[in-house]
Amino acid sequence: MFSNLNELFNKDKQSKKKKLALAVAQDEHALQAVQAAYLENIIEPVLVGDSQEITRIANEIDFDIRQIEIIDKKNKTEAVEAAVRLVRNGDAQILMKGNVATAILLKGVLNKEWGLRSGKILSHFALFEIEGYHKLLGITDVAMNIAPDLETKAGILDNAVRYMNKIGINRPKVAVISAAETVNSGMPSSVDAAIIAKMADRKQAGNCIVDGPLALDNAISKESAEHKGIESEVAGEADLLLMPNIEAGNVLYKSLSFFADVKIAAVILGAKAPVVLTSRSDSHEAKQNSIKLAALGA
Numbered sequence: 001m002f003s004n005l006n007e008l009f010n011k012d013k014q015s016k017k018k019k020l021a022l023a024v025a026q027d028e029h030a031l032q033a034v035q036a037a038y039l040e041n042i043i044e045p046v047l048v049g050d051s052q053e054i055t056r057i058a059n060e061i062d063f064d065i066r067q068i069e070i071i072d073k074k075n076k077t078e079a080v081e082a083a084v085r086l087v088r089n090g091d092a093q094i095l096m097k098g099n100v101a102t103a104i105l106l107k108g109v110l111n112k113e114w115g116l117r118s119g120k121i122l123s124h125f126a127l128f129e130i131e132g133y134h135k136l137l138g139i140t141d142v143a144m145n146i147a148p149d150l151e152t153k154a155g156i157l158d159n160a161v162r163y164m165n166k167i168g169i170n171r172p173k174v175a176v177i178s179a180a181e182t183v184n185s186g187m188p189s190s191v192d193a194a195i196i197a198k199m200a201d202r203k204q205a206g207n208c209i210v211d212g213p214l215a216l217d218n219a220i221s222k223e224s225a226e227h228k229g230i231e232s233e234v235a236g237e238a239d240l241l242l243m244p245n246i247e248a249g250n251v252l253y254k255s256l257s258f259f260a261d262v263k264i265a266a267v268i269l270g271a272k273a274p275v276v277l278t279s280r281s282d283s284h285e286a287k288q289n290s291i292k293l294a295a296l297g298a
Contacts, residue, residue, distance in 0.1 A: 001239075002136050005129045005263050009292045011168060018295045020276075021046045021092040023083035024044035026053035027099035028061060029280065034096070035063040042295050046092055048083040049099070050074050076100045078107070080108040084122065087273045088116055093298035096276040096291070103264035109271050116271035121145065121155040125163060125269050126253060126279075127293060131261035132219060138164060138240040142249030143277075144268065150192050154205070157196065157242050158207070159269040161206040163241065167296045172239035174200070176212025177248070181230060183213060189244035196242070209233050212242070216252075238249050257286075264291035266298070274298055 002008040022034055025047035031054075032071040037043045045050045046055050047065065058065045073079035080100060083282035086092040095116070097105045109116045124143035127136055145152055157174065164172045176193035183194045193212030200210030211234035218225040222236030243249035256262050264286045274294040278287045 002173065003129075003134065005127070005136065005265060005292075008127075008136065008167065008169075009289075009296065012296060017041055017044050018298045019044045019046060019086075019092040020094040020095055020096055020291065020295075021048060021083040021086040022096045022098050023048055023105060024079045024098040024100035025049040025070075026057055029284070029287065030058050030098045030278075031057055031063055032061055032284060033278075034293055035061065036284075036288045037291040037295070038068075042292055043094065044071075046071065046083075046086060048073055048086070049076075049079045050251040062096055077104060077108075080105055081111075081114065084108045084111070084116060085114050088114055092293070093273055094276060094294045095271075095273060096294075097278070102277060105155075105275075105277065109268075109275060116273060116275075118270060118272050120159060121152060122268055122270040123156040123159045124266060125160045126264060126266040128256060129263040130256065135239065137238065137255060138169075139249060140240065140242060142243065142246065142253040144246075146246045148245065150195060153192055153196060153242060154199065157208075157210075158206055160240055160242075161208045163269050163274075163297050165207050167293070169239060170207065170208075172208050173234040173237050174205075174208050174210040174212075174240045174242055175214040175234050176210060176217060176239040177219060177244055178213035178243045179215060181214050181218055181228065189213065192244070193242075199207070208240075211235065214238075216241070221295070257282075263289060265293035267294045 020043040026049045044067045048071045052222040087095045123141040125140045141156045178190040197212045211232045221239045225235035
């Protein structure tokens with residue numbers, strides 16, 4: 001169990017640097033995050049995009065890129081293709097979004113000829129360090145799958161659990177979230193949660209412990225769970241929240257981001273390599289942490 005992100009990131013500090021391909025690298029915020037990770041010897045970046053703009057921005061933020069590989073691609077779609085191909089060919093282990101629309105980047109990731117398809121669904125995984133919670137808390141999926149059905153939720157869970165295992169969070173305790181902790185046929189998310197919990201009991205959910213449906217309060221608060229008479233290994237001890245849909249996930253993610261004292265790292269999973277796909281509203285620290293999280297599991 002890790003209580004904070006630095007503890008997680010520092011556990012593997014002697015590991016080999018990972019190569020990161022920054023697609024459409026002429027982006028000040030992305031370059032600042034890459035610069036910070038580069039100076040910490042976490043990554044070796046490859047900057048793909050308009051070389052003149054990349055150089056101009058790098059000079060403005062005092063980022064010495066003389067020893068860094070730059071692939072000049074003025075066209076954004078071509079830059080995405082070049083960055084994705086680097087990862088596909090094994091010349092980079094992480095893909096990161098720069099100054100390009102998410103749809104264009106994901107179209108490249110999913111390209112049948114040269115993309116990063118793995119046969120799995122793509123899903124968003126966020127790891128939070130929350131003041132007041134006793135360990136790191138994962139949340140999935142808040143950004144990719146709008147209204148996941150049972151099969152999709154199982155795929156989202158598989159992506160997250162495999163990644164958590166890979167970065168050193170063994171046998172995470174997963175709370176499948178609904179609005180209440182009882183199964184209600186009128187609330188489909190509660191039915192899905194019960195099925196996923198039973199699948200886990202029968203070893204169909206990977207190296208994890210799953211319970212659901214659980215409401216958010218009894219997933220993260222032992223006191224709340226005890227008050228409601230819930231006896232569960234997961235209640236009050238969740239390592240991962242599997243959200244019922246994108247609305248619930250996104251609201252929780254942004255509520256924590258803006259209202260709480262948190263640190264965040266997030267990646268897109270399900271491709272052949274982790275994808276760092278941050279938004280402009282994410283803090284500089286969140287972007288750096290997301291690169292570190294990707295490097296840890298790359």
